Amino acid sequence: MAAALLSACKAGEPSAWRQFFEARAGQVYRWAVVLGMNPSTAEDVAQEVLATAARRIATCSSEAALTSWLYQITRRVVANKRRLAWWRRVLPVAEPEPGPAFEHVHGAGPEMEIAVRTCLKKLKKNHVEALLLAYVEGFTKEEVAAILGIPPGTVATRLRLAKLAFLQLWEETAGAHAPPLGAWERP
Amino acid sequence: MMAREPVPNVEQLLKRTLAEAKPPRAATARIVAGAMLRTEPAKSGWQRWVPAMTVLAGLGVLVWFGNAVWLRPTTSTSAPAVVMAVALTPGWQALGLHAVELSVAGSALVEAQTAKATRLQLNRGRLTCAVAKLGPGESFAVQTPQVQVRVVGTRFVVELEGDCTWVRVHEGTVWVTSVAGDRSLTIGQEEKFCAPPPVPALAATAGGEWVREALTLIGRNQGPDQAAQLLSRYLTTYPGGVFEEEALFYLCILKQQAGDHIAARDLAERFWATFPEGRRARELRRLLGDDAMP
Numbered sequence: 001m002a003a004a005l006l007s008a009c010k011a012g013e014p015s016a017w018r019q020f021f022e023a024r025a026g027q028v029y030r031w032a033v034v035l036g037m038n039p040s041t042a043e044d045v046a047q048e049v050l051a052t053a054a055r056r057i058a059t060c061s062s063e064a065a066l067t068s069w070l071y072q073i074t075r076r077v078v079a080n081k082r083r084l085a086w087w088r089r090v091l092p093v094a095e096p097e098p099g100p101a102f103e104h105v106h107g108a109g110p111e112m113e114i115a116v117r118t119c120l121k122k123l124k125k126n127h128v129e130a131l132l133l134a135y136v137e138g139f140t141k142e143e144v145a146a147i148l149g150i151p152p153g154t155v156a157t158r159l160r161l162a163k164l165a166f167l168q169l170w171e172e173t174a175g176a177h178a179p180p181l182g183a184w185e186r187p
Numbered sequence: 188m189m190a191r192e193p194v195p196n197v198e199q200l201l202k203r204t205l206a207e208a209k210p211p212r213a214a215t216a217r218i219v220a221g222a223m224l225r226t227e228p229a230k231s232g233w234q235r236w237v238p239a240m241t242v243l244a245g246l247g248v249l250v251w252f253g254n255a256v257w258l259r260p261t262t263s264t265s266a267p268a269v270v271m272a273v274a275l276t277p278g279w280q281a282l283g284l285h286a287v288e289l290s291v292a293g294s295a296l297v298e299a300q301t302a303k304a305t306r307l308q309l310n311r312g313r314l315t316c317a318v319a320k321l322g323p324g325e326s327f328a329v330q331t332p333q334v335q336v337r338v339v340g341t342r343f344v345v346e347l348e349g350d351c352t353w354v355r356v357h358e359g360t361v362w363v364t365s366v367a368g369d370r371s372l373t374i375g376q377e378e379k380f381c382a383p384p385p386v387p388a389l390a391a392t393a394g395g396e397w398v399r400e401a402l403t404l405i406g407r408n409q410g411p412d413q414a415a416q417l418l419s420r421y422l423t424t425y426p427g428g429v430f431e432e433e434a435l436f437y438l439c440i441l442k443q444q445a446g447d448h449i450a451a452r453d454l455a456e457r458f459w460a461t462f463p464e465g466r467r468a469r470e471l472r473r474l475l476g477d478d479a480m481p
Contacts, residue, residue, distance in 0.1 A: 017223065018223060029218060051225030054226040138202075
């Protein structure tokens with residue numbers, strides 16, 4: 001995003017905000033889904049995150065920090081959603097069958113997406129965050145450490161443990177039903 | 188079921204599956220529209236306080252209504268107000284949570300009214316009572332020369348016809364105490380009680396308002412003539428009434444102060460004949476001098 005757009009947003013121009021939302025909606029939605037929200041809740045989360053961003057844009061220092069700033073808002077909103085959904089843990093509500101959350105024009109198909117999400121859902125939350133930021137969003141360990149407020153060494157440890165846990169889950173559950181993965185190999 | 192494949196590289200798997208993943212277009216449109224809606228300009232000034240003020244006003248109304256209607260019968264902790272011998276006026280009127288209707292030509296007194304007890308005395312005419320549901324220890328009673336009617340949450344009519352009292356029950360049950368004993372009347376029943384007035388004491392509190400008004404005037408040192416008239420009227424209308432002692436005593440004093448020593452002496456002798464002992468008798472002797480001693 002150009003710095004000019006951020007400045008226009010800070011100036012309160014509605015057209016700039018629409019552009020900003022269109023540019024960031026997909027990313028925030030993806031984060032919400034990876035962090036364990038179902039598609040409809042992820043939409044709510046994305047709306048709330050963008051609306052919060054609009055209200056508090058003055059606290060975003062620069063265009064370079066925008067992504068990590070948005071992610072911080074997202075994890076707080078997701079945490080709130082989880083807390084408010086306490087009744088799901090108390091009441092015997094049947095979990096809906098997982099469906100695809102993304103558009104699959106190219107890349108991995110819906111079956112693969114569901115298999116990956118199923119595994120991620122069973123991982124620890126801090127492991128999922130490490131995988132999301134490092135492998136999906138492509139941040140360096142140092143950037144992930146800065147976003148999560150932990151030392152880079154801890155990020156490396158979490159990534160290693162997260163990969164092992166993911167592989168174990170993949171083999172135990174999703175792997176049996178997953179589609180062929182071609183030439184990918186064990187790390 | 189698909190065949191097992193080599194275990195993937197997690198990094199590549201996640202990148203390929205999620206890095207470029209986008210929500211469906213419809214979802215993106217909904218997110219953008221919702222976010223735009225939620226980013227309306229912040230309300231300024233008093234508008235920001237409207238929801239809070241509305242909630243506060245609603246709470247205030249609830250508290251007021253609850254205090255006025257729901258809680259009043261059970262939360263009355265203040266000292267009970269006692270009303271003695273207040274005359275009822277014809278027509279409907281409220282007595283606390285109850286309502287009574289006195290016929291046009293009727294005469295009735297509120298003998299006592301506290302937070303828990305209401306006692307009426309019917310001297311003439313008809314009294315229709317609509318009594319609210321009474322709690323533990325609460326009572327509502329109507330006294331006539333013939334009977335006493337006690338109720339617990341009901342509607343009934345007490346009517347005085349000459350030497351007889353009619354009691355008609357429209358709702359609930361009443362207990363009637365007469366010289367013949369106690370009996371209950373339930374919904375739709377009516378009964379005529381014609382026993383003569385047992386003792387003057389039942390009706391004697393009638394006229395009490397005259398005595399009270401006269402004593403008020405004396406206490407304020409106002410209208411001694413009017414006070415004397417009221418006391419004279421009481422003694423004439425209700426000979427042997429419960430306020431005879433007070434009426435005689437104060438009328439005697441008023442006459443003595445007015446210089447009508449003969450009338451004062453007559454009244455004093457009448458007083459001593461009826462109430463020979465007591466503080467008032469001694470005060471009258473002292474006031475009228477030795478020549479007035481019996």
